[in-house]
Amino acid sequence: MPDQSASSKVTVGLSSCGVAAGAAHVYDEFRREFDERGLSTPLRRTGCIGMCYREPLVDVDTEGLGRVTYGGVTKEQVARIVEEHIIGGKPVEEFAVRIEGKKLPDEAYYDRQVRLVLRNAGLIDPESIDEYIEAGGYQGLTKALTEMTPEGIVETMKESGLRGRGGAGFPAGVKWDLARQQPGDVKYVIVNADEGDPGAFMDRSVLEGDPHSVLEGLTIAAYAIGAAEGYIYARAEYPLAVRRLKMAIADSQERGFLGDDILGSGFSFDVSVKEGAGAFVCGEETALIASIEGERGMPRLRPPFPAAKGLWGKPTNINNVETYANVPWIITNGAAAYAAYGTETSKGTKVFALTGKIVRGGLVEVPMGISLRDVIFEVGGGIPDGRKFKAVQLGGPSGGCVPEEHIDIKIDYESVTKTGAIMGSGGMVVMDDRTCMVDIARFFLQFTQDESCGKCTFCRIGTKRMLEILDRITSGEGREGDIERLEELGQQIVSSSLCGLGQSAPNPVLTTIRYFRDEYEAHVHEKRCPALACKPLLTYEIDPDKCIGCTLCVRACPVGAVSGERKEPHVIDTELCTKCDACRKACKFEAVIVS
Amino acid sequence: MERIAERSGVPPARIFGVASFYSQFRFEPVGLHIIRVCEGTACHVQGAVDVAEAICDELGVAEGGTTEDGKFTVEPVACLGCCSLAPVIMIDEDTFGRLTPEQARSIVRNYGTARDEGGAKA
Numbered sequence: 001m002p003d004q005s006a007s008s009k010v011t012v013g014l015s016s017c018g019v020a021a022g023a024a025h026v027y028d029e030f031r032r033e034f035d036e037r038g039l040s041t042p043l044r045r046t047g048c049i050g051m052c053y054r055e056p057l058v059d060v061d062t063e064g065l066g067r068v069t070y071g072g073v074t075k076e077q078v079a080r081i082v083e084e085h086i087i088g089g090k091p092v093e094e095f096a097v098r099i100e101g102k103k104l105p106d107e108a109y110y111d112r113q114v115r116l117v118l119r120n121a122g123l124i125d126p127e128s129i130d131e132y133i134e135a136g137g138y139q140g141l142t143k144a145l146t147e148m149t150p151e152g153i154v155e156t157m158k159e160s161g162l163r164g165r166g167g168a169g170f171p172a173g174v175k176w177d178l179a180r181q182q183p184g185d186v187k188y189v190i191v192n193a194d195e196g197d198p199g200a201f202m203d204r205s206v207l208e209g210d211p212h213s214v215l216e217g218l219t220i221a222a223y224a225i226g227a228a229e230g231y232i233y234a235r236a237e238y239p240l241a242v243r244r245l246k247m248a249i250a251d252s253q254e255r256g257f258l259g260d261d262i263l264g265s266g267f268s269f270d271v272s273v274k275e276g277a278g279a280f281v282c283g284e285e286t287a288l289i290a291s292i293e294g295e296r297g298m299p300r301l302r303p304p305f306p307a308a309k310g311l312w313g314k315p316t317n318i319n320n321v322e323t324y325a326n327v328p329w330i331i332t333n334g335a336a337a338y339a340a341y342g343t344e345t346s347k348g349t350k351v352f353a354l355t356g357k358i359v360r361g362g363l364v365e366v367p368m369g370i371s372l373r374d375v376i377f378e379v380g381g382g383i384p385d386g387r388k389f390k391a392v393q394l395g396g397p398s399g400g401c402v403p404e405e406h407i408d409i410k411i412d413y414e415s416v417t418k419t420g421a422i423m424g425s426g427g428m429v430v431m432d433d434r435t436c437m438v439d440i441a442r443f444f445l446q447f448t449q450d451e452s453c454g455k456c457t458f459c460r461i462g463t464k465r466m467l468e469i470l471d472r473i474t475s476g477e478g479r480e481g482d483i484e485r486l487e488e489l490g491q492q493i494v495s496s497s498l499c500g501l502g503q504s505a506p507n508p509v510l511t512t513i514r515y516f517r518d519e520y521e522a523h524v525h526e527k528r529c530p531a532l533a534c535k536p537l538l539t540y541e542i543d544p545d546k547c548i549g550c551t552l553c554v555r556a557c558p559v560g561a562v563s564g565e566r567k568e569p570h571v572i573d574t575e576l577c578t579k580c581d582a583c584r585k586a587c588k589f590e591a592v593i594v595s
Numbered sequence: 596m597e598r599i600a601e602r603s604g605v606p607p608a609r610i611f612g613v614a615s616f617y618s619q620f621r622f623e624p625v626g627l628h629i630i631r632v633c634e635g636t637a638c639h640v641q642g643a644v645d646v647a648e649a650i651c652d653e654l655g656v657a658e659g660g661t662t663e664d665g666k667f668t669v670e671p672v673a674c675l676g677c678c679s680l681a682p683v684i685m686i687d688e689d690t691f692g693r694l695t696p697e698q699a700r701s702i703v704r705n706y707g708t709a710r711d712e713g714g715a716k717a
Contacts, residue, residue, distance in 0.1 A: 017677040020690030052679030198635030201676035236619055237631075237675060239688060277617035280673065296616040355637035355678035362679050393636060429636045429678075443639050447673060453616070580645070 005039040007063035008086045013056065013122060015048040015208045016240050017201075022074070023056035029078040030058075041086055047209020049122030051109060052362035054097050059122075060085055066100030109360050112379050114341060114349050117325045118365045121209035126244050129251040132212040138257050140328030144220045145265040148331075153224040154180055157327070159335035161347030166192055166283070166320035167395065167424045168500070169346075169413040175317060178307035179225045182315035187227040190311065191218055192288060192320040193234040193241070196280040197396030198447060200427035202351040203321035205363050207234070207241035210325070211248035215271065217324030219258065220331060222269045225317050230271040233288050236278060245273050280397075280451035284499045285318045287453070298453045299499035320425065322351055342368030346412035356393075356429040359384050366411070373407045376430055387432040391515070395424025397444045397451075398504030400511030401437060420511040422504065436533035437516040438523050442470035444508035448501060459502030462493040466509060475536040478524035487513060532594050535579045539595055542583075544569035546591035556586035626661045626668035628706065631685040635674030642696075643682040647671065649696035650684070653703050667703070 012018070012027040030043050049057045054071030060081065061067045068091045070081060077095055085091050091099060097106045115121070124131040132138070144153055158173030179187060191214060195203040207214060218230050234242050249271055252258045260268045274292050281287045282297040289311050291297035310316020326348065330338045339347045346368040352375065355361045359381030366375055376382065376392060383389050391401040400421035402409070409415045416423045431440065449463040466489050469482050490506030497503045513520060522528045529537040542553070542562075549567040556562075561577040564570030572583070572592075584592040596614065600607040614620040632647045647658060651669055654662050661668040677683045680692025684699060691702055 016675075016690060017680055017692070020677050020680050020683065020692045055680070195676070196673065198639075198674035199637045199678055200674070201678055204676040237672065277619040279617050294613070296613050298616075353678055355681065356640050361637075396636070427636065429640065431640060435640050440636075440640075443636070451673075 005037075005041050005086050009042050009044065009059075009061045010086070011044045011046050011059040011061070013047070013049040013058070014045040015205060016238075017048065017052050018055045018057065019240075021055035025075050026056050026058060026073050026078060029075045030082070033078055033082045037082070037087075039082075039086065044125050045127070046122050046124060047126045048205040048363055050118065050205075050363045051097065051106070051360070053358075053360050054106070057097075057122075060091070062086075062089065065089065065091070067098070068096050068100065069098035070095045071097035071106070106360070108381065109362075109364075109379055112370060112374060113365055114367045115365045116329050116338070116341075116349050117206060117213075117322055117351050118209070118363065119329065120213065121205060121363070124210065126209050126211055127247055129212060129248070129255060132210070136332065137212055137328070138216055138252075140331035141216050141219055141257060142263060144223060144331050145263050145267060150180060150224045150226065153220060153331065156331065156335045157224075160330045160338040161335075161342070162323065162326055162330065162338065163346065163413065164319055165322035165326070165350065165425065167398065167422060169423060172319060172323055175307060175319070176221060176224055178305070179227075179315045179317040182308055184315055185226075186312075186314045187225055188311045188314055188316040189218055189222045189225060189227045189230040190288070190292070190316060190318045191230070191232040191234075191324055192283060192285065192318050193232055193238075194276050194283040194288060195235060195238075195321070195425065196283045196451075197398075197425055197427045199353065199355055199393070199429045200396055200425050201353045202363065202426045204238050204241050205353075206321050206325050206351075207238065208244055211241075211244045212252065213325045213328055214245075214321055215248055215252055215258070217327030218271065219262070219269055220327050221317060221319070221324065223267050225315075227317070228269055230269065231292055231311070232271060232273045233282070233292060234273060234275055236275045242273060242275060249273070279453070280447075281453045281499070281501050284501060287499070288318065289316065296453070298455050299501070301498060322426070343410060343412045345414055350411065350423070350426060352426045352428045354380050354428050354430070357383050357387065357432040357435070358430040368412050369410050371408050371410055372402065375411070375428070376407070380430070383430065383432050387434065390431045390433050390435060391437065393421075393429040393431065393440065393508070394427070395422040395504075395507075396427045397448045398422060398500060398507055399424045399427070400507045401431070401440065401515065402511075403515040405515075420507065420514055422507070434531055434533065436474075436529050436531035437512040437519050438470065438474055438529075439531075439533050441509045441512045442467070442474055445470055445505070448505040452501065452505070456497045456499075456502050458493045458496035459498075459505060462489050462496075463502075463505055465489060466493075466506065470509070473520065473523045474529075474534045476523075476527045476534075478527075480524070482524055483513060483517070483520050538579050539574055540572050540577050540579060540583065541574075541593045541595070542570050542572055543591045543593050546589050548589060548591075550588070552586045552588065553583035553592065556582040558582060623661075624665075627666050628668070628687055630667055630669050630703065631672045631675060632658075632669060633673075633675040633677075633681070633683040633685070634671050635676075635678060635681070637678035638674075638682040641681040645696045646682045646684065646694050646699045649699050650703050653700045667706075 058070045058073045154177045162172045163169040279297045282291045284299045287297040287299040306316040351365045449467045452459045454460045490510045547569040554562045561573045683692045
């Protein structure tokens with residue numbers, strides 16, 4: 001058997017999700033195997049490879065054989081991969097999810113993707129500036145500083161059609177131009193990395209997987225606008241992202257991509273990381289600025305926009321992580337190449353965090369203009385367990401639920417907004433027929449209610465009242481007129497709140513009422529939850545014809561609500577039953593009926 | 596806070612205003628380990644409520660509370676950003692994903708005694 005071990009390269013995906021799935025143990029096991037066998041095979045780490053549903057992921061790249069990706073790798077499988085593939089030169093096909101040159105079923109996950117923002121994600125070691133440079137990194141900055149004027153960069157950004165990826169979709173080039181044209185010597189650039197939408201992890205993955213791309217984009221923006229200082233405002237809940245960012249800043253300072261007189265151009269720029277302290281509203285740009293200044297993160301009235309009066313009262317440009325990560329690619333490859341992707345009004349690509357009831361969940365980057373159906377069913381592989389698609393939630397707590405009747409819409413800012421949802425930052429949570437839409441609406445409202453900063457009365461008290469109504473409906477105490485009251489309150493909050501949080505807080509409720517009014521009515525009028533999700537509306541019973549009296553459910557019940565003689569049909573005491581579902585899960589005969 | 600006010604010359608009320616605004620400033624001592632239970636959207640649709648209930652029940656605390664022995668604080672959080680592993684909890688810096696309520700119980704029960712055991716692997 002030929003010894004292939006020296007011509008292979010092993011890469012383990014070590015982003016937060018990978019680590020959570022056990023990737024660090026897998027990495028250690030490879031290290032141990034290599035040391036034990038005296039192999040010199042390079043062992044590398046990388047960020048998010050993107051197939052989150054298959055974590056932990058391991059890439060084995062062998063000269064002549066190409067790249068093989070193993071998914072769901074366990075410590076126990078490592079020895080076989082080393083033995084058969086790395087030493088023996090024969091991939092272990094039963095563990096593989098991707099084999100270069102072969103069409104495995106998981107290939108569909110990548111077929112429709114276009115990875116510009118995620119160009120390096122899962123390929124390079126995020127903690128190595130050399131690998132970033134080798135992959136074409138800092139070419140955009142070099143080009144910008146040596147060949148382009150600030151005006152030229154702004155013009156390129158405008159031509160590219162890139163719109164802010166944080167949610168609102170304001171054209172990035174126009175924003176930069178506004179800040180550039182402001183008088184004054186002191187200006188700031190800020191990265192909004194306060195990714196707070198539950199169900200969204202695009203920015204975390206970019207920061208963990210390719211932090212230099214964000215730094216490079218930020219530095220180009222600073223040069224275009226004329227800023228000497230920048231901040232990255234990151235969530236404290238993302239410790240790994242913060243660590244890698246700080247490391248990237250130190251490395252790029254050392255190489256002269258940051259600091260004084262960058263690349264001999266005379267342009268100087270410094271960046272610091274500012275960690276948030278846990279307030280969702282700080283993702284709003286004026287609140288974020290207040291937070292950096294050390295104040296309560298409360299939004300203020302715009303105008304003046306940050307471009308005119310931002311941090312410390314100076315002209316400031318704020319974009320989010322994904323927006324900046326696009327910039328180096330656009331500068332290197334040109335505006336036309338970027339604008340070739342997408343639709344008339346929405347250019348380029350968008351990264352989505354595809355999660356929920358989906359077969360292949362993970363981080364996907366698709367060209368604008370692709371249909372929702374293609375993302376969910378082709379890229380994502382549809383709904384697991386043969387269940388039926390019900391809705392997809394876009395834009396987090398500010399967004400809405402898009403039902404099946406609109407699933408063929410093209411993904412661009414305008415089409416998504418027409419459905420009542422918003423493009424948002426890229427959270428895409430898929431729901432099936434077991435998800436209760438009233439419960440989802442209540443869930444989001446609970447979140448926004450909790451995170452409302454309290455400045456505007458309608459947002460502060462209105463969301464509270466809406467939440468009370470939703471609590472009532474989901475616990476079986478809905479009253480006539482509740483649905484109409486929700487609609488009325490929702491409209492008022494939308495029109496009377498200062499910032500995006502309040503203006504969009506009722507969206508999840510309003511869109512679910514619009515598309516799933518029958519579910520609300522079932523809760524209110526019939527005290528019934530059609531999706532069988534709202535516990536107070538459920539009853540557990542045992543079908544005497546199916547129950548054989550095996551007593552499994554008796555043992556499973558934590559409150560002793562099930563009784564009956566062995567080999568006789570059992571009964572559930574509905575007074576004692578806490579609806580924990582343990583009996584239904586324990587039953588092997590499907591005798592427990594939930595209604 | 597009073598010391599900060601004295602040193603910085605900023606009125607205590609203003610400092611309290613900032614401190615009480617953010618969830619990461621705390622007014623009560625927390626346990627040795629912080630268990631963050633993700634209640635994000637993806638976790639919610641995958642059964643996070645049951646996981647949270649199991650953990651609280653196992654430890655005998657309410658959400659947000661600290662165990663009597665001061666070992667754990669259970670803290671609900673909006674999203675840990677590991678949505679594809681939902682439902683997720685994080686104990687200090689260790690993340691555990693794809694949990695069932697039973698697995699969550701056993702992780703909490705064994706944490707600190709056998710750190711590497713538990714349901715981290717799906």
